[in-house]
Amino acid sequence: MEQVRYGIIGIGNMGSSHALNLVDKIKGAQLTAICDTSPARLEWAQAHLPESVQKFDTPEAFFASQAMDAVLIAAPHYDHPVLAIQAFENGYHVIVEKPAGVYTKAVREMNEAASQSGKLFGIMYNQRTSPLYTKLRDLVHSGELGNIKRTNWIITNWYRSQSYYNSGGWRATWAGEGGGVLLNQDPHQLDLWQWTTGLMPKRVRAFCHFGKYRNIEVEDDVTAYVEYENGATGVFVTTVGEAPGTNRFELSGDNGKIVVEDDKITFWRLRVPEPQFNAEYTGGFGQPECWKCDIPVHGGHGPQHNGILQNFTNALLHGEKLIAPGEEGIRGLTISNAMHLSAWTDDWVDLPLDEDLFYDKLQEKIKNSTFRKETAGGKVLDVSGTH
Amino acid sequence: MEQVRYGIIGIGNMGSSHALNLVDKIKGAQLTAICDTSPARLEWAQAHLPESVQKFDTPEAFFASQAMDAVLIAAPHYDHPVLAIQAFENGYHVIVEKPAGVYTKAVREMNEAASQSGKLFGIMYNQRTSPLYTKLRDLVHSGELGNIKRTNWIITNWYRSQSYYNSGGWRATWAGEGGGVLLNQDPHQLDLWQWTTGLMPKRVRAFCHFGKYRNIEVEDDVTAYVEYENGATGVFVTTVGEAPGTNRFELSGDNGKIVVEDDKITFWRLRVPEPQFNAEYTGGFGQPECWKCDIPVHGGHGPQHNGILQNFTNALLHGEKLIAPGEEGIRGLTISNAMHLSAWTDDWVDLPLDEDLFYDKLQEKIKNSTFRKETAGGKVLDVSGTH
Numbered sequence: 001m002e003q004v005r006y007g008i009i010g011i012g013n014m015g016s017s018h019a020l021n022l023v024d025k026i027k028g029a030q031l032t033a034i035c036d037t038s039p040a041r042l043e044w045a046q047a048h049l050p051e052s053v054q055k056f057d058t059p060e061a062f063f064a065s066q067a068m069d070a071v072l073i074a075a076p077h078y079d080h081p082v083l084a085i086q087a088f089e090n091g092y093h094v095i096v097e098k099p100a101g102v103y104t105k106a107v108r109e110m111n112e113a114a115s116q117s118g119k120l121f122g123i124m125y126n127q128r129t130s131p132l133y134t135k136l137r138d139l140v141h142s143g144e145l146g147n148i149k150r151t152n153w154i155i156t157n158w159y160r161s162q163s164y165y166n167s168g169g170w171r172a173t174w175a176g177e178g179g180g181v182l183l184n185q186d187p188h189q190l191d192l193w194q195w196t197t198g199l200m201p202k203r204v205r206a207f208c209h210f211g212k213y214r215n216i217e218v219e220d221d222v223t224a225y226v227e228y229e230n231g232a233t234g235v236f237v238t239t240v241g242e243a244p245g246t247n248r249f250e251l252s253g254d255n256g257k258i259v260v261e262d263d264k265i266t267f268w269r270l271r272v273p274e275p276q277f278n279a280e281y282t283g284g285f286g287q288p289e290c291w292k293c294d295i296p297v298h299g300g301h302g303p304q305h306n307g308i309l310q311n312f313t314n315a316l317l318h319g320e321k322l323i324a325p326g327e328e329g330i331r332g333l334t335i336s337n338a339m340h341l342s343a344w345t346d347d348w349v350d351l352p353l354d355e356d357l358f359y360d361k362l363q364e365k366i367k368n369s370t371f372r373k374e375t376a377g378g379k380v381l382d383v384s385g386t387h
Numbered sequence: 388m389e390q391v392r393y394g395i396i397g398i399g400n401m402g403s404s405h406a407l408n409l410v411d412k413i414k415g416a417q418l419t420a421i422c423d424t425s426p427a428r429l430e431w432a433q434a435h436l437p438e439s440v441q442k443f444d445t446p447e448a449f450f451a452s453q454a455m456d457a458v459l460i461a462a463p464h465y466d467h468p469v470l471a472i473q474a475f476e477n478g479y480h481v482i483v484e485k486p487a488g489v490y491t492k493a494v495r496e497m498n499e500a501a502s503q504s505g506k507l508f509g510i511m512y513n514q515r516t517s518p519l520y521t522k523l524r525d526l527v528h529s530g531e532l533g534n535i536k537r538t539n540w541i542i543t544n545w546y547r548s549q550s551y552y553n554s555g556g557w558r559a560t561w562a563g564e565g566g567g568v569l570l571n572q573d574p575h576q577l578d579l580w581q582w583t584t585g586l587m588p589k590r591v592r593a594f595c596h597f598g599k600y601r602n603i604e605v606e607d608d609v610t611a612y613v614e615y616e617n618g619a620t621g622v623f624v625t626t627v628g629e630a631p632g633t634n635r636f637e638l639s640g641d642n643g644k645i646v647v648e649d650d651k652i653t654f655w656r657l658r659v660p661e662p663q664f665n666a667e668y669t670g671g672f673g674q675p676e677c678w679k680c681d682i683p684v685h686g687g688h689g690p691q692h693n694g695i696l697q698n699f700t701n702a703l704l705h706g707e708k709l710i711a712p713g714e715e716g717i718r719g720l721t722i723s724n725a726m727h728l729s730a731w732t733d734d735w736v737d738l739p740l741d742e743d744l745f746y747d748k749l750q751e752k753i754k755n756s757t758f759r760k761e762t763a764g765g766k767v768l769d770v771s772g773t774h
Contacts, residue, residue, distance in 0.1 A: 150626070159674040161665045223620055274629070
């Protein structure tokens with residue numbers, strides 16, 4: 001292969017942005033096909049994409065076309081696993097937008113299809129290309145922080161007004177998106193929370209508020225407490241209802257404390273590890289000597305979406321290692337599903353998750369939904385500048 | 388009254404520090420009596436306090452003496468309500484060290500005794516004199532922040548090594564202190580959390596870890612989630628096991644966000660209140676204009692313990708309003724008790740608290756305790772510089 005031919009299914013907010021990037025920003029990539037069931041989006045494609053790009057209005061025709069080597073899935077959340085499985089069955093490599101899906105049961109099937117196909121499988125975790133988080137991961141995985149004691153992410157700067165929700169009737173509904181802030185805004189943080197630390201919770205107790213700040217039926221305010229296998233605990237707080245909100249990720253470990261905030265990493269590094277100090281100290285009050293270290297982070301926000309597309313392309317052309325293997329999408333979604341399930345059952349949720357129970361509860365929500373909202377029609381919002 | 392004559396019961400860590408301050412730092416105050424059952428502490432008093440200070444080795448003799456107008460109680464936690472009630476019955480004004488007690492049932496009785504006595508009743512919430520927190524309270528109570536949506540206090544800089552716990556056999560035991568970090572280190576924050584915001588939780592779900600970082604039987608690591616009557620939520624995270632730890636208190640409200648950290652207050656103030664922006668905005672993405680404001684705070688850490696002693700003295704001499712009325716001690720303790728009870732029952736705790744249930748559970752802990760620790764004897768630690 002000298003060039004990777006991409007087909008995109010779903011030319012909405014994200015898909016159209018990816019399309020334009022694939023046309024001229026990704027080396028070794030070529031946009032050869034798109035698919036959308038909306039006539040308006042096909043018109044947009046006709047007007048903005050090269051003539052050579054084949055346009056399909058049904059997934060069946062798109063998948064049958066063999067007009068591409070790799071399929072980029074930017075359809076609604078629920079369709080991600082369904083379309084990915086079809087893509088694998090038709091012999092395509094697949095890169096899927098986040099979240100991997102809405103419930104892990106389907107995502108597990110997608111992962112199995114990927115594995116059986118032998119094709120490359122990636123997920124659009126573009127924040128994994130952020131120098132901030134790759135550096136944080138490096139600090140943890142190289143052992144600088146030592147054993148982790150606590151994680152704490154306040155990620156409340158996902159402000160969304162009611163007008164955002166009114167821009168699409170499917171937005172923030174159980175049937176349309178399968179969730180709110182956890183499914184639409186937080187997939188990156190839910191990925192980075194475990195990717196940077198290497199820790200998955202072993203149990204989750206979460207408190208979700210549904211339609212608290214916005215006229216929506218899904219969660220717009222969440223506080224979750226988790227416990228890890230190594231004894232560490234964690235907190236995750238998120239909402240769309242606060243302004244200006246906070247994005248502050250704190251990790252405490254045997255060797256000190258790391259805070260990621262305002263695009264900076266600060267490492268309060270202990271001169272001797274805390275457990276050693278504790279074992280040796282005899283003075284009553286007193287604590288380990290601590291150095292406040294500003295950790296260098298270069299490269300701004302990093303290549304983001306284009307970084308993932310370039311990496312996926314390079315993986316196909318040159319065997320480069322994937323930054324975000326598709327199979328890892330289930331991790332963040334598992335945490336998200338566990339938070340919902342904990343709130344719905346008002347109880348602990350142990351991991352591995354009871355995937356059938358989650359699926360049943362979600363179907364109940366969809367079935368029992370009586371929510372109707374005023375919408376301004378299916379507007380495509382400009383997402384440039386958002387991550 | 389031209390001078391307030393003080394008697395201190397309990398001349399340990401805090402009592403001895405208060406005694407020295409009353410001798411020469413509080414205008415209008417005079418130290419006239421002390422009481423301690425420990426011969427070593429009486430020897431210390433003999434060596435360090437004026438000859439004129441009467442020394443008693445039993446509470447009975449101390450209370451019978453009428454050697455003072457006001458009693459400062461700096462005995463172990465459990466004794467606070469018992470001794471306060473005795474003091475009121477003997478006609479004394481009372482100022483009690485924090486916490487008000489160990490369980491609210493006894494503290495409620497203390498409050499009733501205070502009310503019936505008609506005497507002045509104060510509590511040593513010295514952090515209420517901190518310019519940082521008086522300013523924060525002012526910002527909230529004057530309406531600058533607007534309706535509160537969320538509170539979040541990470542107070543993990545209460546580092547205590549094992550040697551601290553080994554300095555007294557009673558430390559961090561159910562029988563001796565009735566709790567760990569919540570009872571000994573956090574009473575100030577548990578007070579300030581509700582005093583600055585004016586919000587008491589209506590229900591609490593807490594996760595306590597007992598003897599996780601230290602060889603103790605009580606909690607040394609706590610994460611709590613609370614819900615308030617107005618719909619706001621809150622998180623409180625505390626531990627003695629992390630270094631360097633964090634002390635960061637964030638409040639989110641309709642008019643923006645306030646963060647108290649590093650002895651500074653930052654107010655991210657919205658130009659229009661968020662609910663108004665949300666109601667009027669039609670642009671999809673977008674959020675209210677926000678101004679980052681550095682809030683001036685003057686006076687360093689404030690007068691702290693001496694400020695409370697001076698205020699109590701002035702209240703008696705000149706009718707000055709109490710900064711920390713003793714009756715308010717039950718509030719922080721109620722939150723503390725609720726956190727313990729939630730952890731013990733692994734369930735929600737609604738407020739008002741079931742005080743009998745808490746009391747019974749605490750008695751069980753004491754009765755079933757099999758914990759014995761190696762101690763270095765009853766050392767008196769130098770607490771100067773600690774708050």
